[in-house]
Amino acid sequence: MKEKISKAVISRLPRYYRYLADLKEENVDRISSNDLAKRMHVTASQIRQDLNNFGGFGQQGYGYNVSYLHGEIGKLLGIDRQNKVIIIGAGHIGQALANYQNFSRRGFLVKALFDIDPEVIGRNIRGAEVYSLDRLEEYLAENEVDIATLTLPRDRALEVANRLCACGIKAIWNFAHTDLNVGEDVLVENVHLSESLMQLSYRMLAAREAEEERMKHAEQLKLDHRRRSEKAGGLRKELPGA
């Protein structure tokens, strides 16, 4: 029925959702693609094109109803339902995610964590218990889980991912710094924090270099200018009538 939506479009949906939530907060009832475009620093064309992938949410001559559009995008993103999440790896990041209230606010409920460290097994984080990783299969047999989060060292990530897939998990949110080559019916969304940081680092260095280049260029111009003035001065002295 519907065409496959490109990744670029999907990646923009949450941002639309956020801006619409803000507009709702400001009690704005309707907005045109043009006004929204100005706020978001994108083109109105892109907004209309993006939204039309999912059907006509707007109305000619009127624009988009903020509340309605917000709701529809929320439905697309699955915010309207309860998504059951588990976290494998109850280290610093795993625990931070379990504590992150923005997730539960959007319907992502952390139901359980798993770890191998006896120190953390048995702890309870905002209602979610930390189980021994040994009990993963047992838990999955008894409980429905939508999304499994991997926050463990990279060398153990693939093994756990395979165990999850064997239990029928269809969506993995991967924080481990490795590519999970699992079956293609299993969705993997990567969050590679150090890669994000490295990209920032790259851009920072590139900007510094560009800045230095600019400075050097300006310096050169100044030098050239001085030399030219001197030469002109010299010429003047040599002019006959001087």
Next chain:
Amino acid sequence: MKEKISKAVISRLPRYYRYLADLKEENVDRISSNDLAKRMHVTASQIRQDLNNFGGFGQQGYGYNVSYLHGEIGKLLGIDRQNKVIIIGAGHIGQALANYQNFSRRGFLVKALFDIDPEVIGRNIRGAEVYSLDRLEEYLAENEVDIATLTLPRDRALEVANRLCACGIKAIWNFAHTDLNVGEDVLVENVHLSESLMQLSYRMLAAREAEEERMKHAEQLKLDHRRRSEKAGGLRKELPGA
């Protein structure tokens, strides 16, 4: 001098870096774009095109020297130098980042954290002290900082970002769920965790729907088939010679 490198290329550099580190670990000396492409599930063309943005790292008839290429990409990403990082917001995520050893391993050193909560101020996380946010300007005047990480609630993020920019910070790693409209000479790299999760959720729902569609379609085919057989059977009965 050099052309502007596209964001798509930059985002792939850390992944090349990771695969090259793995190859080094496996004591592989050289690799062709073709073999690397197979490992990474990308095209050889893309690898050669990407790397050539930064100059000829390879050699015709030989391929790429793993160790050399790893080093060069590391330099591009600033892994070879010490990057001084501070973290504003010493909550769960901020503390998790400060504890994350993969960063220091790549030359990103968390030097200090800042918070307004008296409960956490004064704590020490792997050698980095948590200061009162009041002392941010004081700290920045006395210490060189390359990257500022924002892990605080969205409503306070922009204000802090502006304070950072006023002190000359040129790179912000933003975990706050908002767009920071700072000066265009300031680099912002966003990590929007809930948006990443929402994208996964979207893809999960889309896959489920596609699956249902497939099932329904298969069901319909079965029905059609049965109906056709029945009709054929009926016809047969009515055939004269029966």
Next chain:
DNA sequence: TAGATTGTTAATCGATTAACAATC
């Protein structure tokens, strides 16, 4: 030298932007 493989140009593909007819 012959074989291999890069660096680079050309062709293709996909995503973004512009334009405008449809319609509220």
Next chain:
DNA sequence: TAGATTGTTAATCGATTAACAATC
């Protein structure tokens, strides 16, 4: 009805892939 603004088609732009000459 006239004005506004969408939905959608066409044009442009950029990124990816293919091809191949250069060269180790």
